[in-house]
Amino acid sequence: xxxxxxxxxxxxxxxxxxxxxxxxxxxxxxxxxxxxxxxxxxxxxxxxxxxxxxxxxxxxxxxxxxxxxxxxxxxxxxxxxxxxxxxxxxxxxxxxxxxxxxxxxxxxxxxxxxxxxxxxxxxxxxxxxxxxxxxxxxxxxxxxxxxxxxxxxxxxxxxxxxxxxxxxxxxxxxxxxxxxxxxxxxxxxxxxxxxxxxxxxxxxxxxxxxxxxxxxxxxxxxxxxxxxxxxxxxxxxxxxxxxxxxxxxxxxxxxxxxxxxxxxxxxxxxxxxxxxxxxxxxxxxxxxxxxxxxxxxxxxxxxxxxxxxxxxxxxxxxx
Amino acid sequence: xxxxxxxxxxxxxxxxxxxxxxxxxxxxxxxxxxxxxxxxxxxxxxxxxxxxxxxxxxxxxxxxxxxxxxxxxxxxxxxxxxxxxxxxxxxxxxxxxxxxxxxxxxxxxxxxxxxxxxxxxxxxxxxxxxxxxxxxxxxxxxxxxxxxxxxxxxxxxxxxxxxxxxxxxxxxxxxxxxxxxxxxxxxxxxxxxxxxxxxxxxxxxxxxxxxxxxxxxxxxxxxxxxxxxxxxxxxxxxxxxxxxxxxxxxxxxxxxxxxxxxxxxxxx
Numbered sequence: 306x307x308x309x310x311x312x313x314x315x316x317x318x319x320x321x322x323x324x325x326x327x328x329x330x331x332x333x334x335x336x337x338x339x340x341x342x343x344x345x346x347x348x349x350x351x352x353x354x355x356x357x358x359x360x361x362x363x364x365x366x367x368x369x370x371x372x373x374x375x376x377x378x379x380x381x382x383x384x385x386x387x388x389x390x391x392x393x394x395x396x397x398x399x400x401x402x403x404x405x406x407x408x409x410x411x412x413x414x415x416x417x418x419x420x421x422x423x424x425x426x427x428x429x430x431x432x433x434x435x436x437x438x439x440x441x442x443x444x445x446x447x448x449x450x451x452x453x454x455x456x457x458x459x460x461x462x463x464x465x466x467x468x469x470x471x472x473x474x475x476x477x478x479x480x481x482x483x484x485x486x487x488x489x490x491x492x493x494x495x496x497x498x499x500x501x502x503x504x505x506x507x508x509x510x511x512x513x514x515x516x517x518x519x520x521x522x523x524x525x526x527x528x529x530x531x532x533x534x535x536x537x538x539x540x541x542x543x544x545x546x547x548x549x550x551x552x553x554x555x556x557x558x559x560x561x562x563x564x565x566x567x568x569x570x571x572x573x574x575x576x577x578x579x580x581x582x583x584x585x586x587x588x589x590x591x592x593x594x595x596x597x598x599x600x601x602x603x604x605x606x607x608x609x610x611x612x613x614x615x616x617x618x619x620x621x622x623x624x
Numbered sequence: 625x626x627x628x629x630x631x632x633x634x635x636x637x638x639x640x641x642x643x644x645x646x647x648x649x650x651x652x653x654x655x656x657x658x659x660x661x662x663x664x665x666x667x668x669x670x671x672x673x674x675x676x677x678x679x680x681x682x683x684x685x686x687x688x689x690x691x692x693x694x695x696x697x698x699x700x701x702x703x704x705x706x707x708x709x710x711x712x713x714x715x716x717x718x719x720x721x722x723x724x725x726x727x728x729x730x731x732x733x734x735x736x737x738x739x740x741x742x743x744x745x746x747x748x749x750x751x752x753x754x755x756x757x758x759x760x761x762x763x764x765x766x767x768x769x770x771x772x773x774x775x776x777x778x779x780x781x782x783x784x785x786x787x788x789x790x791x792x793x794x795x796x797x798x799x800x801x802x803x804x805x806x807x808x809x810x811x812x813x814x815x816x817x818x819x820x821x822x823x824x825x826x827x828x829x830x831x832x833x834x835x836x837x838x839x840x841x842x843x844x845x846x847x848x849x850x851x852x853x854x855x856x857x858x859x860x861x862x863x864x865x866x867x868x869x870x871x872x873x874x875x876x877x878x879x880x881x882x883x884x885x886x887x888x889x890x891x892x
Binding site for chain 1: 785788789791792793794795796797798799802806807810811
């Protein structure tokens with residue numbers, strides 16, 4: 306259990322975190338999600354002890370660690386750019402935490418071999434980080450963080466520096482690893498898809514404040530405000546409300562409810578068909594239809610259609 | 625863009641020719657003239673009591689000044705790059721001061737501070753400590769002129785490696801000292817080594833500052849460069865060449881020792 310209470314952190318005049326309180330359940334995988342500058346990395350670094358908050362407290366497993374340095378917090382931390390010890394072999398990198406704890410050599414060797422097996426780097430013991438790919442380096446960094454059996458595992462945009470396909474592979478792998486190891490894990494990301502795919506619970510941050518906390522589905526279906534709705538997926542503004550493009554319904558004949566619009570472009574994206582619309586007097590939106598729906602409606606560019614939202618899943622605008 | 629074969633060879637020829645003309649030829653001439661009278665004569669020339677004393681004094685001064693400057697250099701570089709203290713700019717400028725000031729002026733300033741008529745001179749004399757015209761003054765002068773080398777070599781390396789590895793070490797439970805020994809020091813070792821080589825070369829060869837505070841007492845405060853100058857001005861050219869060659873040998877030995885140490889360190 307990680308409990309952050311009323312934490313504030315300023316850099317000069319800039320408020321990176323403003324009165325932030327978050328509870329993270331033991332054994333969960335929680336994502337801190339937000340745009341750059343939202344304070345998500347700062348919050349993670351405050352939990353790790355790499356940043357000292359101006360105000361507020363951090364409690365890890367019933368222990369107030371606010372005044373403790375990172376060394377004494379029983380954490381594992383994984384950096385975006387790996388922070389591999391370049392002059393050490395993979396074995397020495399993973400063994401580092403155990404060596405500074407002066408564990409017996411035999412125990413260190415077996416633990417390191419076991420962890421390298423878990424992260425899929427068996428046989429790489431004697432390589433140097435420069436001889437590994439980005440994905441392998443990050444898995445080594447994860448093994449290094451797990452070696453000391455931390456109470457919480459903190460990941461700062463761990464896949465941010467990797468290629469898209471490696472990223473997707475490592476995500477799935479991290480989720481499986483978490484299901485095996487069950488260590489309380491906090492992951493910082495700016496990628497909503499990554500957060501939705503990996504996390505049990507998502508904390509959405511914006512401008513140093515928590516906007517909403519909840520399960521991925523909950524945030525997507527019942528966002529607390531326009532920011533959360535906009536950040537978790539594409540949105541269209543129809544009349545005075547926001548709506549997901551896949552919740553827009555098109556009709557070719559006027560039904561009295563729909564807003565009149567002209568189709569400016571039709572984009573076929575495989576299963577999905579994206580219909581770009583110029584609303585009469587009210588800007589532009591696009592609707593996501595299935596291929597089947599689009600075929601049934603027999604839509605053409607330049608056609609006039611009537612747009613309405615599909616009932617419940619819209620959000621009244623605050624404006 | 626690829627450079628043509630001819631222009632590549634042209635560049636190489638120019639670089640090597642320039643080096644040959646300015647460095648290799650003069651050093652070669654010194655070595656040639658040194659051994660012209662025969663190896664026996666050279667050996668006699670560098671084993672006179674004055675030469676032996678100058679050799680050991682040079683080694684002694686270097687052995688004190690270089691380790692002190694290395695420790696100071698690493699600490700100062702860490703302070704400049706890693707800490708958030710105020711007055712970093714001032715510290716940075718101060719460290720470069722020995723490069724900016726002529727060594728003779730450095731010698732003079734030590735003389736004015738610690739000399740018999742200097743600010744601290746009388747107090748030190750009363751306490752029985754003599755700095756000017758003795759070894760402590762020469763060590764101080766050498767420390768002064770060699771001060772910037774290690775700092776200047778280590779600072780860019782520290783900047784380049786960043787502090788993420790050190791943060792990672794902290795999250796893994798390493799104390800500051802453990803982090804320094806296991807992470808920071810190995811990462812900056814090339815910079816430190818290069819700074820040490822430069823410092824040793826300068827410490828062995830320093831003439832100006834040491835000359836002012838030495839007093840040139842034969843057999844006591846004469847280092848190898850002072851011996852070279854001494855012999856040269858007494859028309860003992862062969863003796864001057866021999867002492868010069870000895871200095872070159874010490875410098876090469878240092879370079880070789882460090883290269884071997886690094887090999888061993890890397891093989892581990």
